[in-house]
Amino acid sequence: MSAVSPVLDRLDKNLDQSLERLFGLLSIKSISTDPTYAADCRKAAEWLVADLKLIGFDASVRDTSGHPMVVAHHDGPAGSPHVLFYGHYDVQPVDPIELWESDPFAPAIKEVEPGHKVITGRGSADDKGQLMTFVEACRAWKQVHGSLPCRVTILFEGEEESGSPSLKPFLEANADELKADFALVCDTGMWDRDTPSICVGLRGLVGEEITVKAADRDLHSGLYGGAAANPIRILTRVLADIHDKDGHITIPGFYDGVEETPSQILKSWETLGETAETFLGPVGLSIPSGEKGRSVLELTWARPTAEFNGIIGGYTGKGFKTVIAAEASAKVSFRLVHKQDPKKIRAAFQTFVKERIPADCSVEFHAHGGSPAIQLSYDSPFLAKAKNALSDEWPKPAVTTGSGGSIPVVGDFQTYLGMESLLVGFGLDDDRIHSPNEKYELNSFHKGQRSWARILDALTR
Amino acid sequence: MSAVSPVLDRLDKNLDQSLERLFGLLSIKSISTDPTYAADCRKAAEWLVADLKLIGFDASVRDTSGHPMVVAHHDGPAGSPHVLFYGHYDVQPVDPIELWESDPFAPAIKEVEPGHKVITGRGSADDKGQLMTFVEACRAWKQVHGSLPCRVTILFEGEEESGSPSLKPFLEANADELKADFALVCDTGMWDRDTPSICVGLRGLVGEEITVKAADRDLHSGLYGGAAANPIRILTRVLADIHDKDGHITIPGFYDGVEETPSQILKSWETLGETAETFLGPVGLSIPSGEKGRSVLELTWARPTAEFNGIIGGYTGKGFKTVIAAEASAKVSFRLVHKQDPKKIRAAFQTFVKERIPADCSVEFHAHGGSPAIQLSYDSPFLAKAKNALSDEWPKPAVTTGSGGSIPVVGDFQTYLGMESLLVGFGLDDDRIHSPNEKYELNSFHKGQRSWARILDALTR
Known part of the structure; x- marks a missing residue:
């Protein structure tokens, strides 16, 4: 016994x-x-x-x-x-x-x-x-x-x-x-x-707030539109560049340290019966937004992400104001897996952003947390x-x-x-x-x- | 006399x-x-x-x-x-x-x-x-x-x-x-x-507010990140797609009705001595943001624009919140020139946006003004x-x-x-x-x- x-x-x-x-x-x-x-x-x-x-x-x-x-x-x-x-x-x-x-x-x-x-x-x-x-x-x-x-x-x-x-x-x-x-x-x-x-x-986490600064004041979009840099346009360009059309993250070096999940583990997850419908249906969605060809369980358990947690710039009240804002900012977080290094991810992201800021504009970064997976x-x-x-x-x-x-x-x-x-x-x-x-x-x-x-x-x- | x-x-x-x-x-x-x-x-x-x-x-x-x-x-x-x-x-x-x-x-x-x-x-x-x-x-x-x-x-x-x-x-x-x-x-x-x-x-003006809606509630970006659609990501993709790398606007049909300014008019504008430096310098900028190869006077007087006047979504307070927002919105305005038709521009923009909204998400439009040039x-x-x-x-x-x-x-x-x-x-x-x-x-x-x-x-x- x-x-x-x-x-x-x-x-x-x-x-x-x-x-x-x-x-x-x-x-x-x-x-x-x-x-x-x-x-x-x-x-x-x-x-x-x-x-x-x-x-x-x-x-x-x-x-x-x-x-x-x-x-x-x-x-x-x-x-x-x-x-x-x-x-x-x-x-x-x-x-x-x-x-x-x-x-x-x-x-x-x-x-x-x-x-x-x-x-x-x-x-x-x-x-x-x-x-x-x-x-x-x-x-x-x-x-x-x-x-x-x-x-x-x-x-x-x-x-x-x-x-x-x-x-x-x-x-x-x-x-x-x-x-x-x-x-x-x-x-x-x-x-x-x-x-x-x-x-x-x-998953680990790297949070980073970025603020793009353009003109030294808010501008009238009639008088300056087409000539003056618009920080919301710059910011949305930066954020849109982070994912390619297949949901991969394009920041150079981002996937360093990411390992493929062993096939027997993936198979065991398949047996759990969780699908895009069962996972996303309860919140009103149905299509996985991450890297194509991977299940929702792999996407959320074993793949890194870049998420935009907040964005703000310009006039956001009721109605309309034809303004070109002086600045715009976003809170971006990365979920990390395996051996991704939070410090390297943060540095790679900052470089990625800076490369997309016109020479007459600037960007500021504020770190919010960083922990490995x-x-x-x-x-x-x-x-x-x-x-x-x-x-x-x-x-x-x-x-x-x-x-x-x-x-x-x-x-x-x-x-x-x-x-x-x-x-x-x-x-x-x-x-x-x-x-x-x-x-x-x-x-x-x-x-x-x-x-x-x-x-x-x-x-x- | x-x-x-x-x-x-x-x-x-x-x-x-x-x-x-x-x-x-x-x-x-x-x-x-x-x-x-x-x-x-x-x-x-x-x-x-x-x-x-x-x-x-x-x-x-x-x-x-x-x-x-x-x-x-x-x-x-x-x-x-x-x-x-x-x-x-x-x-x-x-x-x-x-x-x-x-x-x-x-x-x-x-x-x-x-x-x-x-x-x-x-x-x-x-x-x-x-x-x-x-x-x-x-x-x-x-x-x-x-x-x-x-x-x-x-x-x-x-x-x-x-x-x-x-x-x-x-x-x-x-x-x-x-x-x-x-x-x-x-x-x-x-x-x-x-x-x-x-x-x-x-210039004329078309203003349009767009609101992208994804999940039916705010989600935790740890639990759902990589699987659930993020409306800020969708919105920034839409906005980033509006301009190509040369500052042209990519919305199909957008330039219908735009005429080239006669060369003698362009020459007369050149004699005015306004440069990117003189025009943008006073507000802290120096590089024209619009269509490449055109002067700041042509860009602001005779070319159409797409400007992002405001954007908001997710958590925008101090610090960080690992949230995937249920919705995000932006105020977009177009300055029109010559014979551009505000109604056609609005419709073309809406189509352009809708084509970029995933099937499990939705978008709402709110018109703000429309007048021809x-x-x-x-x-x-x-x-x-x-x-x-x-x-x-x-x-x-x-x-x-x-x-x-x-x-x-x-x-x-x-x-x-x-x-x-x-x-x-x-x-x-x-x-x-x-x-x-x-x-x-x-x-x-x-x-x-x-x-x-x-x-x-x-x-x-």
């Missing part, structure tokens, strides 16, 4: 107690963005420290200039990997409270249809319910085997819903203590109810092990996905701890996180615990 | 009295945009009617729903042309009053340097001083010859500085009474202190006669110029009275019209009167 089987049995048996514990944590109003609830945030941190100590972790509340962190350590067998598990105990505000069908801080089990139960309450899915799946897996393993299968460090933050101001300094100050072989992050979702997913790619190797042994473990637990095999956006903590782990992250979570798209009537599937909570037990087992074999 | 010589002598002799009369008109606070001065506007109209009656005109104040018009008629010899002279008796407000060196409604002669005198006061150049040059020419002619050399109708409006709301309905209602062989409009300027000018081309034939005999007359009066020969902007009354004369206009005026660029310390050169007032006498003489020979 494998080491994990009795742990899975124990998790099945312990489900009611694990729910009681979760309800205890869910009833704490740890809304991080509202200073009124600062004491509740600390209470949640203390609750977690006490619970982790019961399991046998060396756990403590660690003060920051904001809400405290929870850090906990547990040894593992010599030679086993060292994992850092990350979650957050803070929650979103509950407004508008009148739309909640029950008290957001009085968690309950609700049977939405026969045999289909959910856990209701603020934080049930984001992220208290998710982080407790890992804690329960550790507890059961310890109960059954008297130890954990590998060395585990836990980091719970209390400011994820309010911009994580303390995270970077805390990671920097405690890098030696927190650095592990890799991180496990439980703050994402399943592909669907039956299909677990591991997110291995998160996160990309776990598709052939990482940890990934393969975790996928197999998840596939053993759920009705359908686990899929490797990407994410078009970024999850800052993953980049911070890379930057400050030099550590990759495996993103595994059990949320569903309809969990209503950040909204009234947040819920977490009872199935997610139960099979999530079992999934972590399987993953811990797999990672150490 | 010609008929005009004694009239010119009389004008020289009458200069002081003509100044007294002008001062009388200038002292009336006929600020049309401010209802406080409605009675002053009527007073100015009545003053003009009284003065025209003294000359022998059949003159009357004609009520409108706004400030009144002045209409006056005087017969001419059988077979002589019938001219309609236009000017406006209303003036701009005087704010900021504290910047005036003297009372704007206490006109005076000021010697700015030895031998160089100006008439100071609101309306001195725009347009009371100018319209009185014509009235004085008629008065002197009548005094000398007991008649006028041609049939003259005069129209003075009192709402030019406040949008001329009554002009179109008045022209329409009184078309039979006002229609003449052509109009003389005295509301423009000289090329320079020594060089009179006749403006024969005024005004172009007097370069070989009109009236033009040649008027040019010769002006050349006889001033140190340098008269030049035929264009104007990049439009003067609405000229279009209205064309539309409602089917009549071309000859634009002759004696203002200078430094007259500070619409600003504090407006002035009119004493020389402009005196030689302007003489110029009109010569023009009336020339037109009837």
Whole structure:
């Protein structure tokens, strides 16, 4: 018999107690963005420290200039990997409270249809319910085997819903203590109810605001039109030049570091059944706008983009004004993948723009953020092990996905701890996180615990 | 001896009295945009009617729903042309009053340097001083010859500085009474202190606002970027496509009706010494932005343009927001020349835009104004006669110029009275019209009167 089987049995048996514990944590109003609830945030941190100590972790509340962190350590067998598990105990505000069908801080089990139960309450899915799946897996393993299968460090933050101001300094100050072989992050979702997913790619971001300046004042377009440079014309020319007719980005060097996604990964994405219609239909669109010949999942998970997030120039009020503006500006962002270098992308873009500015005009740049993409190797042994473990637990095999956006903590782990992250979570798209009537599937909570037990087992074999 | 010589002598002799009369008109606070001065506007109209009656005109104040018009008629010899002279008796407000060196409604002669005198006061150049040059020419002619050399109708409006709301309905209602062989409009300027000018081309205008609509809501550029259509990208593509690299406008059919300016006209413009540096330097630019190989004067006087007067879309506040907007819009205007048809231009532009909108997106159009260009034939005999007359009066020969902007009354004369206009005026660029310390050169007032006498003489020979 494998080491994990009795742990899975124990998790099945312990489900009611694990729910009681979760309800205890869910009833704490740890809304991080509202200073009124600062004491509740600390209470949640203390609750977690006490619970982790019961399991046998060396756990403590660690003060920051904001809400405290929870850090906990547990040894593992010599030679086993060292994992850092990350979650957050803070929650979103509950407004508008009148739309909640029950008290957001009085968690309950609700049977939405026969045999289909959910856990209701603020934080049930984001992220208290998710982080407790890992804690329960550790507890059961310890109960059954008297130890954990590998060395585990836990980091719970209390400011994820309010911009994580303390995270970077805390990671920097405690890098030696927190650095592990890799991180496990439980703050994402399943592909669907039956299909677990591991997110291995998160796009990076470079934001740049450009302001084109022409005449030293606004001009009358009758008197000067045809002679004087129009900054909106220059700006639209620059922006239009960025994409060719097939949606490729034309900035020299832009694709340096971009890799082709392995064909078996692309094939696995094809099996997910996501099409341009299913992806874009809900927002009223139907035609992918990016590089031709690539699926919407590849476009959003594994390809870089140039997007224009804002543009303004000249007269924008009601009616008309025959003006040639003195300046016009745009906010441009690039989503990066793989090994694209934010600094090189920014420099290449600036050069691209400058080459298109007439000699009697000028351009100013303002940088807004720059972070590289996160990309776990598709052939990482940890990934393969975790996928197999998840596939053993759920009705359908686990899929490797990407994410078009970024999850800052993953980049911070890379930057400050030099550590990759495996993103595994059990949320569903309809969990209503950040909204009234947040819920977490009872199935997610139960099979999530079992999934972590399987993953811990797999990672150490 | 010609008929005009004694009239010119009389004008020289009458200069002081003509100044007294002008001062009388200038002292009336006929600020049309401010209802406080409605009675002053009527007073100015009545003053003009009284003065025209003294000359022998059949003159009357004609009520409108706004400030009144002045209409006056005087017969001419059988077979002589019938001219309609236009000017406006209303003036701009005087704010900021504290910047005036003297009372704007206490006109005076000021010697700015030895031998160089100006008439100071609101309306001195725009347009009371100018319209009185014509009235004085008629008065002197009548005094000398007991008649006028041609049939003259005069129209003075009192709402030019406040949008001329009554002009179109008045022209329409009184078309039979006002229609003449052509109009003389005295509301423009000289090329320079020594060089009179006749403006024969005024560009037309088509304004169009376009709004590109993509998704039915704003999207997160991380989650949707690369898949969802971005309306700013579509809009900038559309706008960038309008000009080719040589500044030509690529909209099919756009140049239909555009004529090449005769080479002798282009040569005469070359002699004016206006260069890209002299034209654009004062506003901080130096490189003509329009069709390559054409001078700034040709570009602004005789070539059509497409200008982008405003653009807005997405997030335009401080900082950055990674949004893909639901829509983006731009205000586009076309300056038209010669026989370009505003309706066809608008339709061609709409087609051009629609062809560039992806099938899952849409575009909306909002029309803002449409008027054809005004172009007097370069070989009109009236033009040649008027040019010769002006050349006889001033140190340098008269030049035929264009104007990049439009003067609405000229279009209205064309539309409602089917009549071309000859634009002759004696203002200078430094007259500070619409600003504090407006002035009119004493020389402009005196030689302007003489110029009109010569023009009336020339037109009837």
